[in-house]
Amino acid sequence: MKILFTTMAVALLVATAFAADPIPADLRETALANFKALPSTTPAVANNPVTPEKISLGKALFLDPRVSASGVFSCNSCHNLATGGDDNLETSIGHGWQKGPRNAPTVLNAVFNNAQFWDGRAEDLKAQAKGPVQAGVEMANTPGQVVATLKSMPKYVEWFNAAFPGEADPVTFDDFAKAIEAFEATLVTPAPFDAFLNGDDAAMTSQQKQGLALFMDKGCSSCHAGINVGGEGYYPFGLIEKPSADVLPEKDKGRFAVTNTADDSYVFRVAPLRNVALTAPYFHSGKVWDLKQAVAIMGTTQLGEELTEEDVDLLVAFLNSLTGKVPEVAYPILPAETATTPRPVSRILGK
């Protein structure tokens, strides 16, 4: 009898412990008011109809290192589809072994961000695609050289003609960027979170669901909302409390460089959180390698709250439910160079 009572008492204790973070009955409803599941088809993009020919060309361009001056870097070098759509480096290494100023964001689901880059300076992916190609510390190339490279290979000219029918001279830097945007629009990664939003209760663990509830309760979803769980608005990093100088280096004032408005000092586009478990290190500075630590920093800097270890664990559990399935990409066979293909240039200009 004594043993029975003890067992019951323990059972009660366990039940109470689990009940500490109950899963709200209306969790899905609340979640759907904050977030949106990924679509089952490739999203449309503005002023750039996505066609199979454009996707196929864009894939080749995305994976072609010859669009960089040195012939070493492709888009995929820093936005690697095999490793969460980024490069797992603090900041990317580019032309001449120079380091980029900010952590490379993931290309996965980037099509859903309202603007591109940490400071939102590109309004869409076709505008974004033109940046790294020309950045001296990244690909260090020029539009003219990219076009000359592509035009030197008959197969590319053929592919551009197929992707942009009706254009007299489709091998342009604009169409180069449009093709890359079309391919990137296919990089959509449905996750357990989407299955849950779509009605599958079993898609997320109860810990993940508790984390989701907490994510909304604590106010994380005030900024990290929408289809990409972020990627939509702009907020100061250090809304309540300034992060340490290593995490938020003083000289990078974020969106201030774009708008030149004092209010935009240290303001960044809200980080989209899909696949965040795959994209360490974190923040624009890439200084934080541990997702738990990143969540704790968000607690203090954005919410003004020291999150408990239990809370951090639950939030990270929810974030893990955002890790999705990357579409299968067959590695392309790229057009062969010809006698007129510009030669790779590895020196740093001005040096």
Next chain:
Amino acid sequence: MKILFTTMAVALLVATAFAADPIPADLRETALANFKALPSTTPAVANNPVTPEKISLGKALFLDPRVSASGVFSCNSCHNLATGGDDNLETSIGHGWQKGPRNAPTVLNAVFNNAQFWDGRAEDLKAQAKGPVQAGVEMANTPGQVVATLKSMPKYVEWFNAAFPGEADPVTFDDFAKAIEAFEATLVTPAPFDAFLNGDDAAMTSQQKQGLALFMDKGCSSCHAGINVGGEGYYPFGLIEKPSADVLPEKDKGRFAVTNTADDSYVFRVAPLRNVALTAPYFHSGKVWDLKQAVAIMGTTQLGEELTEEDVDLLVAFLNSLTGKVPEVAYPILPAETATTPRPVSRILGK
């Protein structure tokens, strides 16, 4: 009547012109005495049974930049499956933007070479795979660090266990190399030349067949023979006449560095010629970008003969028939890093 005779005379002239380089009736027979068609199945390799699990693991390792110290370079960076299995650079760019000493050879069909590297210093691909990982100017990593990196990711440990069943601790540098060798053994690219050897007369154009006949007549096949049209023996570069110093830089004595034998000065493993049309620039120095020029240089240096432009064109036509079909490779999704994964190191050691 006059018109008829004139027509006949012209027809005769044309026939004579074509007959200038007749295709020998026994071309296939002669070719089969010098060369061998690629097999239709993945070749076996010594001391390393090739299994689907090993191939799959090897593919992941081949494409994983985290096996380099910096996290920037994978095997595929210099042996890019999208561009003929090499990097189309004079010599590869590696850790710290340092340049490698020799042109990166193609990984395609490399399994058929009798030895690996330009100087044949690795007896097989599993020995070869350990080189670039540790070379200071390439991946600049250490075996211990590679193993620590792989062991930090549970998915890799699982894959190694599946690939090397029965081994207590399969995540070793040896097994790393064996898995890569297994994957590389699948990189076999059947070409029109193989179809011709296998009996299909229509697989090669008549110009390509004339080129093949000339290739054997001139003596090219004395060295460039076997299944890989090269890759088997060792000969001095400059057998008859020394190439210019830019093509054959004086300080790189080739196989001499391996054997320390005076006879091996400027001796190199015969270059395998499959897919040579895709692998410019040419020679160990990577100084020649034009395949025609490379063929002409071979004529003077190895045969002691100034080849005519017509001969060079025919030989290049034959070489084009060696461009094969690369097997389709689905780009892998790599294991995610964990808290214990060693961080990328981009600095140059000693600096």
